[in-house]
Amino acid sequence: MREKQKITVSNVVIHIIFILLMLVCILPLLLVLGISFTDETSLLRDGYHLIPKVFSTGAYQYVFTGATSVLRAYAVTIFVTVVGTLCHILFMGMLAYCLTREEVTARNKISLFVYLPVLFNGGLVPTYILMTRFLHLKDTVWVLILVSIASATNVLIMKNFFKSIPQALIESARIDGCSEYRTFFSIVLPLSKPSLASIGLFVAIAYWNDWMTCSLYIETPKLQTLQYLLQSLMNNIGYLQANAGASQSMETAILNLPSEGARMATCILAVGPIIFLYPFLQKYFEKGLTIGAVKE
Amino acid sequence: MKKRWLALLLAAAMVGGTLTGCGSSKESKGKDDTVELSFYMMNSPVQDQDRIMEKANEIIEEKIGAHMKLVNVDSATYAEKMNLMINSGDPWDLCFTASWGGINFYENAQKGAYADLTELLPKYAPETYKRIPEGLWDGVKIDDKIYASVNYQQWGAASRSGFRLRKDIADEVGFDWASLKGMPTLDALKEMDDFIGKALELHPEMIGWETSAIKSFYANEPLSWDMEEVGDILTPGWIRYTDPDTVINQFETEEFKAYCEIMRDWYNKGYVRKDGATVQDTSPDRKAAKFIAESTTGWPDSVDFEGNADMERMSMCTKETAPAVGVSNTRTVIKAGAGPNAAVAVNAQSENIEKAVELIELLNTDDELFMLITQGEEGVDHTYADDGTYSFVDGKYNFNYNEWQLGQSYSPDFTRALYDRNEAGDKQKESQTMVYEADKTAEVSPLTGFVFDATPVKTQIANCSSIIDEMVPALSSGSVDPETTIPEFIDRLKTAGVDDIIKEKQTQLDEWKAAK
Amino acid sequence: MSRFKKNQGQMVKRKVPFKRQFPFYVMMMPGLFFITLLFYLPMPGILIAFKNFNPIDGIFGSEWMDPLFKNFEFFFKSDTAKTITFNTLLYNVLEAVLVTVIAIALSIMLNELKGKVSTTVYKGAILLPTFLSWIVIQYILFSLLSIDKGIFNNLIGREVQWYSEPFYWRIIMPLAYVWKNVGYYSVLYVAAIAGINTDYYEAAQLDGATKWQQIRHITLPLIKPTVIVLSLLWVGKLFSGGLGDWNAFYTLPNNAGALYGATDVIDTYVYRSLRTLGDYGMTAAVGLYQSLVGLILVFGSNHVIKKIDPDSALF
Structure with missing residues (x-):
């Protein structure tokens, strides 16, 4: 079973499917990460974005004050x-x-x-x-x-x-x-x-x-x-x-x-x-x- | 195998034995003879609580020879946890109680979970008892027995509702906001229509009026419509102050229809959020100073008293970002629910009921103790700036503004809350004095002392409340056409047995009146 | 294979002396102890469904309802009972089928990929959503679908009212469910496939079987017992507490009244109607009704499975 992996059409299709799935699963989490690093006033003004418009670590400082x-x-x-x-x-x-x-x-x-x-x-x-x-x-x-x-x-x-x-x-x-x-x-x-x-x-x-x-x-x-x-x-x-x-x-x-x-x-x-x-x-x-x- | 099943049955029987309500509460004794009293309240986790409670307990031990164990329960689960403790006979001594949010003051008192304090309060807590207006005590009575100690708040007990508008925009448009004073709510809304329209033309990014799924300006604000709820606010059955003997279905009134029509109109004109029927959290909009007008329960308003800081800013904003004026338009009344709005109950099964009442008195009369627990230590947990404004120190003890659950924050000498040590603080004291004076002369609700027993119509209430939950947010945010939806809504309520609820409330009210 | 099974079947009928069984009972002891302790001892709580429960008198001491089934009345009298029963069934069946089919497909595909790094990465990625609680998923959905600040509306440049249109939620709810759970089930099935003896595949390859034939005739039949067990467990949970996940139905649509027609299931309905009353009796009554329906469904399907494939039956 340990033969060298051949590149076949089906394998490529499977890889593509999984890469798409990976994005679907990871992107929302990255979105959460992005929002957590966004400045609060920017959140109120610009809405939610994957990449923070105004970067801030204030949220983490808040959580870690305790x-x-x-x-x-x-x-x-x-x-x-x-x-x-x-x-x-x-x-x-x-x-x-x-x-x-x-x-x-x-x-x-x-x-x-x-x-x-x-x-x-x-x-x-x-x-x-x-x-x-x-x-x-x-x-x-x-x-x-x-x-x-x-x-x-x-x-x-x-x-x-x-x-x-x-x-x-x-x-x-x-x-x-x-x-x-x-x-x-x-x-x-x-x-x-x-x-x-x-x-x-x-x-x-x-x-x-x-x-x-x-x-x-x-x-x-x-x-x-x-x-x-x-x-x-x-x-x-x-x-x-x-x-x-x-x-x-x-x-x-x-x-x-x-x-x-x-x-x-x-x-x-x-x-x-x-x-x-x-x-x-x-x-x-x-x-x-x-x-x-x-x-x- | 037979033996196994037998053993199992035995085990089950054993637990069964303990499950039957013996309800004895085991009190863990502190050192020597100091009793430990547990006090449950809703609060987020608090930093440094041990340090403060140690100091507080020194005072409590010296004064009444007891220890207080303050237990903070997350507010989202508080109601569930407290009801579980009560229903499973778990020991506790004191707890915060209320008639809203599923905390079920009346139900638990009727079940016999809370100790009868009628005799004990005057004896062990004379100052607490004396300080509170009689109308509030009537609110926590069932069959003439007092079941909780009312937490009389620094905000007073009487209610008066009204509106808060953006001052800068009102000036810009030239709107005579003071004319709303005392105006019936429907007329006031119509009056504001034009103002909001003009304001939105100038500031299209703003929102005219706040609507949300969790709070309806009609269903949650009976006072604004000159009505009051009989029993729980969201179950059908209110009375009008102009006709306090007749229970009506609040959704079958002209007012509700007219209100929904106005909201529909505003919705079509774009005065309110398009997703007002579903939006839960409006605090982002408030913090962003987006609202032109909103309802408020705070007073005295800007007509009666200039300088009430709470009236000079929109909710959750500062005076600088969103300057406001407030104007109230309803009568001033101590509602039947004002007593159990915030109160402290004692466990009927507690072994130290008298001590618990003594603790209530101590918390309500010892200002040093109350301030220590609710505000922390000056200079450590909160500080005063050079201009006299106070602020809390980040990462230090912070009671999360829950002082109103622990005891009375009312104090005619202003020694039980933090005030800025400057002109703003003086203004606040002045406005609160007005509130205290008003409490003494305010109308007392005709329903005060009446407690509705929901047991006979539980089925109907359960079915109606899910329909109300479904339909009211849509209607009161204008997202559906009232022309067709209100009749459908009323039809569904009727099928669910709304008339039985109204009839039951009427019967119980009549009986109560006759007995008086 | 099948001959072996028959032999086993005969073995069962032989009497096994208790001494021989004893070590197994010792090993079962802690497990059975905790199951008894945690699940059986609280069972008298079911009685609350027939009682006018009162804390002072306790579960046994409280009065019986009069009439006995009064606590059940509210649910059956409600005008939406049909809709929510339909929703409960629809979502559970839909989700069960979707998750199972997709998870099996993914696990077979994962098994085909022999590249170590890529499978590890893929598996890790599809498992990520399983780690999130529903309340976090609610926040994520809201940041995607919020009318003014949401990413979707920003992307398409229109103000779609996601939270007001029940139709969307008939799709969003199952999708979110699949998104969260498919990784979990894929990993379970990957483990099941890993348990298959590689000899079978080698023999099949020698016989010239295609990949597709191997999947159909070896993989699928051999993971069938796992599929059946997971499905049966699902049927059981179908009516008892909506997979313990009912708050998905409560939190995801942001508790929006306009969507209840599409999103309400039995548990959310009960939660909502009894929130203000806080009546334990009525809650227990609906719970008992759900349990009974679940019981009938499970025993029915177990009975059928026993006839077709005795080894896969739950009990």
């Missing part, structure tokens, strides 16, 4: 994302793997048990009661991790990936005297790296982007996540404007909310780290992919 809290929020978010993603993948992966094994006779029933919550859920009130009064996790970093630690959808997707692992490999491990645990950790897991990595990436994004949990359960400023800080800059304006009649102070408050530029800057700060990290993660994917490809 530098200490932004840095701390980065730390909390990174901790939650890393720990949460690892636990999520490990626990859900083990569950999904077992559900593919013929030996587990109740696997269909358990699958159903796993799946049902996708359809039915008790709503916010009982979940809130559970977290605060039953588990006493309000205002701790654990609640940020716990809330998204399980996902029925991911179990079912991973189950499917594990299915494609040749039974013969697992059988031979068993004959060699491997325990089921070792089989999973030293044979199944390494083989499924690419699929686990792709699921893991999305679990990580979900953790990274989750601000609602923080907003509902976290009360200490020290534990606020990055997305919470940024979303609170972005979301409040609509609510405050709709209710501005309540106090004349609100008009001043709205006036002092970040400008459009600052809001765009917060977008960039929020997605930036993931985008910078992605090439490194992707290298790991590629490695996983080649390992996956040579398996027999």
Whole structure:
């Protein structure tokens, strides 16, 4: 398969398609970047442009005046994302793997048990009661991790990936005297790296982007996540404007909310780290992919 | 396998047990016997809050032997979070409450979530109780019981609406803005028609009048039309001040029709934004000083008092970029909703209700404490320039102008807010004195003390509110033809059961009047 | 292939001693624990749909509604129930089909490109939108479509009112959805294709099969289980909380009343009608209705799939 790449018509067409797609995906983000570096009065006067008419870093200065809290929020978010993603993948992966094994006779029933919550859920009130009064996790970093630690959808997707692992490999491990645990950790897991990595990436994004949990359960400023800080800059304006009649102070408050530029800057700060990290993660994917490809 | 299911059932039953409302609140004790009182309010994240709260707590501990834990909740989620806490029995002691924005003061009070303060206020918070006009207390009463402490604001309690126009352009065109004083809103709009037209000829890049999807000059401003809402402002059912015993459907009135027609005309003439039905955020237009005229709830106006800084500039602009004049045209009235416009409630399940009321009193009477929390420290967080104007220091403690949620910013001696130490500051004090005086003589709404219980018509309200959300922005920004759309709108409301709501409001109002 | 499957099928029927199963239960334990904890323990909340919920009495202590289904009334009585149910179905089906088809096409094309650098760059680029939250996408759309400051109107030199014409949004909404999600699904399918044993392709090449034949007879059949699982999951989410993404429908059109006919789905409608009332009972009632419809759809399609291809069924 490793023959030298020939230049064919179909290849050229594919390249063209992807280059166009790339533009469609990247340009809007560059637009956000452009707006975040545009001077505020120029935004009001000239409208939105990809390349700033009047360049300014004011938006970033605004967001970083509270530098200490932004840095701390980065730390909390990174901790939650890393720990949460690892636990999520490990626990859900083990569950999904077992559900593919013929030996587990109740696997269909358990699958159903796993799946049902996708359809039915008790709503916010009982979940809130559970977290605060039953588990006493309000205002701790654990609640940020716990809330998204399980996902029925991911179990079912991973189950499917594990299915494609040749039974013969697992059988031979068993004959060699491997325990089921070792089989999973030293044979199944390494083989499924690419699929686990792709699921893991999305679990990580979900953790990274989750601000609602923080907003509902976290009360200490020290534990606020990055997305919470940024979303609170972005979301409040609509609510405050709709209710501005309540106090004349609100008009001043709205006036002092970040400008459009600052809001765009917060977008960039929020997605930036993931985008910078992605090439490194992707290298790991590629490695996983080649390992996956040579398996027999 | 059976055992697993059994264990599961047991676990479920266990949680079930705790889910049933025992509602006990666990109070975390501070060191020694100081009680910790939590106070929830909506606020963006605040820098340096620990430093200020430490100082504040020294004062609070010394005065009433308690600690305050101030919890800021993002304003976009505040209503949801507070309702969740209330509905799940999560412990809290004090919170900001209001009857707008989904915070649901009346609903929660009716449910029994807030402590009855009728006896406690005069006892533990006598100064707070005394200072506030009686009409405001009636606003936070349900069945003659007070459920919250009103935050009487430095802006006063009485409402009076009017218009703000660009002074420079009015002079240029030669428009006699003072003639709008006291004029019925419809006539005033017609009067301004000509002015806006001429102004736009001279300044085509400007916008004549503000329209947006989130605020309708009719549906959100009953006072301007000499009416008042019964219950929530956006549900159907208002009264006229001229006939306060009859509940009417505000969308079935001549005024609404006439207003929509004017807006349609203005839309066709290009006086208003073409996308007024959908635009959410008008602050960019305001900051760019684009509006020629706008509505305002601020007063005293430029006729009664010269030098009210808020009337001399258009909203979100400075006096230099957009000089303005204000003129009010409605009556002065303390609306039934003025009380729960901004108030502090105590949790009925709190173990320290009395202490909480003491804290309310302390926040409302200890000016040093109130100023510390709401404005930070002088010289560190805010400074005065050589000419006496104050400003906040970038990156330091900043309460985001949310002092009105914490307690009363009203103070006849002007010790509970920042004022410029110069002539401008003096002018502001003078204008606020006028407001306080007016509060004492203002009309009290005929609805004050009446609380509408929406439960019997919840279904109808839910269906009507989505229709109102859909149709009102289009109608009140002129983007659709009222000739055909208003009948369609009213038809849809009728199908959704609007008449049931009006009837229910009327019945409850009649019963309440009879009982009085 | 098919003979192997039959053997497996027979194996299932054999009784497996519990001792042999035990290690698997140990491994499943944490996962099942968290699923029970997070999803099953709050389930009594469903009862709120039938209750006049009151915090002091709690979920179990609150009074039952009288009549029992009163909380359901508002949704079924509304004059737009039909439109929004139609929209919910339309958008979900449209988006599911578009995303699946495009993602499979892209992943096959990516697989064809052997150049390492280019595939890495392409994959990274199409994945970018997945990182953005809907509120950011709303800002992006607004800067493109805003009537006076938007880039599109500047480019075409006319003042098109994007936010007032429902027709545009019938296209914009699915497009935005595809834009955000197609990268995610492409990566999943690339992983699925990577899992295919290369022997198959080598054997096919020896037999002189064309690229197109290889795709049709090897790639597509072998990623079929993944496609089916993802689609089934989609059907399930169809009615339960609109993919957890319903706020796309709320935020993207800037909450514009004029567009509701084209943009409203069940969740946004419910959110809007109950915003002022804040009634947990009515919210729960609509949620339960959605769950039941979803349940019927999922079990129906699962049943059909079980008949055609038992191995791909969810359960």
